[in-house]
Amino acid sequence: MKEIKSILKLYNSFKNSGEKCAIAQVVRVEESSYRREGARMLVFESGVFEGGISGGCLEGDALQRSQIAILKQQPSIVTYDTSKENEIGVGLGCNGVIDVLISPISESSSTLEMLQKCVSDRGFHIIATVTALTGDLNGIPLGKSFYYDKDTASMEDCNHDGLKGFLQHSIQEVLEQQKSRTYHFQEEGVKASIFIELIPPQFHLAVYGDNYDVYPILELAKLMDWEVSLTGNIQKLKKEKLQSVANLYPKDFEERPAIDERTAIILMAHDYKTDYANLRTLIQSRAPYIASLGPRKRFDKMVREFKANDMTFSKEELARIYAPCGLEIGANTPEEIALSLFSEILGVFSNKEGGMLRKKSGPIHERD
Numbered sequence: 162m163k164e165i166k167s168i169l170k171l172y173n174s175f176k177n178s179g180e181k182c183a184i185a186q187v188v189r190v191e192e193s194s195y196r197r198e199g200a201r202m203l204v205f206e207s208g209v210f211e212g213g214i215s216g217g218c219l220e221g222d223a224l225q226r227s228q229i230a231i232l233k234q235q236p237s238i239v240t241y242d243t244s245k246e247n248e249i250g251v252g253l254g255c256n257g258v259i260d261v262l263i264s265p266i267s268e269s270s271s272t273l274e275m276l277q278k279c280v281s282d283r284g285f286h287i288i289a290t291v292t293a294l295t296g297d298l299n300g301i302p303l304g305k306s307f308y309y310d311k312d313t314a315s316m317e318d319c320n321h322d323g324l325k326g327f328l329q330h331s332i333q334e335v336l337e338q339q340k341s342r343t344y345h346f347q348e349e350g351v352k353a354s355i356f357i358e359l360i361p362p363q364f365h366l367a368v369y370g371d372n373y374d375v376y377p378i379l380e381l382a383k384l385m386d387w388e389v390s391l392t393g394n395i396q397k398l399k400k401e402k403l404q405s406v407a408n409l410y411p412k413d414f415e416e417r418p419a420i421d422e423r424t425a426i427i428l429m430a431h432d433y434k435t436d437y438a439n440l441r442t443l444i445q446s447r448a449p450y451i452a453s454l455g456p457r458k459r460f461d462k463m464v465r466e467f468k469a470n471d472m473t474f475s476k477e478e479l480a481r482i483y484a485p486c487g488l489e490i491g492a493n494t495p496e497e498i499a500l501s502l503f504s505e506i507l508g509v510f511s512n513k514e515g516g517m518l519r520k521k522s523g524p525i526h527e528r529d
Contacts, residue, residue, distance in 0.1 A: 236304030
């Protein structure tokens with residue numbers, strides 16, 4: 162989501178300049194690649210760009226090809242095979258095949274509008290893009306994108322009934338599996354590949370605390386472009402440190418953050434009664450991750466007190482509580498602890514255990 166926001170920011174700053182632009186997007190990856198499907202970059206004809214499709218080895222060539230696409234006003238697919246010795250990117254960490262769709266943005270293009278919808282509404286979004294085409298799809302060109310309206314369960318601006326039905330069925334599979342995929346549509350005289358991209362909402366971090374150790378948490382969340390809600394004694398904290406916090410909730414007020422399945426909670430009041438009361442309420446939320454700072458014996462004390470008050474945690478609820486919290490990386494300072502916490506949160510949301518990649522058998526990223 163951070164990359165999409167950066168692309169939109171650049172586009173909005175240039176859209177009145179009269180400069181034309183194009184979007185280069187990774188739509189297929191075989192074997193290893195620094196970036197995965199969905200990575201994109203916006204390129205203006207002057208060479209100004211935002212975003213990326215690799216670790217830096219392909220951007221220069223993609224920029225030039227984007228400028229050509231802008232000149233011709235024609236979309237194209239570029240395949241980079243970085244496993245070959247004479248291919249761009251060799252020796253720079255890549256060892257795979259990457260398809261990049263380069264689409265010029267015209268006045269009739271709705272691509273940027275679709276991306277704006279994705280950042281304007283907190284929810285899961287779907288964009289389906291034609292990445293290969295043989296035959297005539299009622300005039301639908303290569304590079305055409307369709308936005309899936311989840312409220313009406315319909316494809317916007319798709320005038321091919323067969324493709325529309327195919328996409329609606331495929332999108333349900335993507336939503337169930339929570340994973341972007343390429344699907345292949347075929348009917349008499351027509352073959353098309355469609356990249357169905359699932360764009361989730363940004364992570365939401367709900368912090369319950371008001372001591373100085375929240376500052377590294379807030380700074381790292383800003384760097385990661387996570388939405389932040391903070392509940393505590395706001396007057397204790399430095400105002401300049403709170404500028405990136407989207408939602409502030411004084412602890413004496415009734416209003417509290419909206420918690421969903423993309424929310425991570427950190428209980429760090431350093432006050433036993435406050436953390437106890439917050440946990441009692443927040444265990445009923447949909448948050449898959451609830452961190453309670455402090456040693457194990459502190460949490461064990463909470464569990465005993467909950468039990469004494471006729472409240473016990475189910476196995477599923479206990480699995481969502483991380484106490485002690487964070488990955489074991491030798492963290493001691495507030496900054497190191499913040500890094501440990503964020504690493505654990507990412508692992509939980511990605512369904513990973515953490516650990517050193519050199520000890521992992523098989524590829525870093527899952528492959529179809």
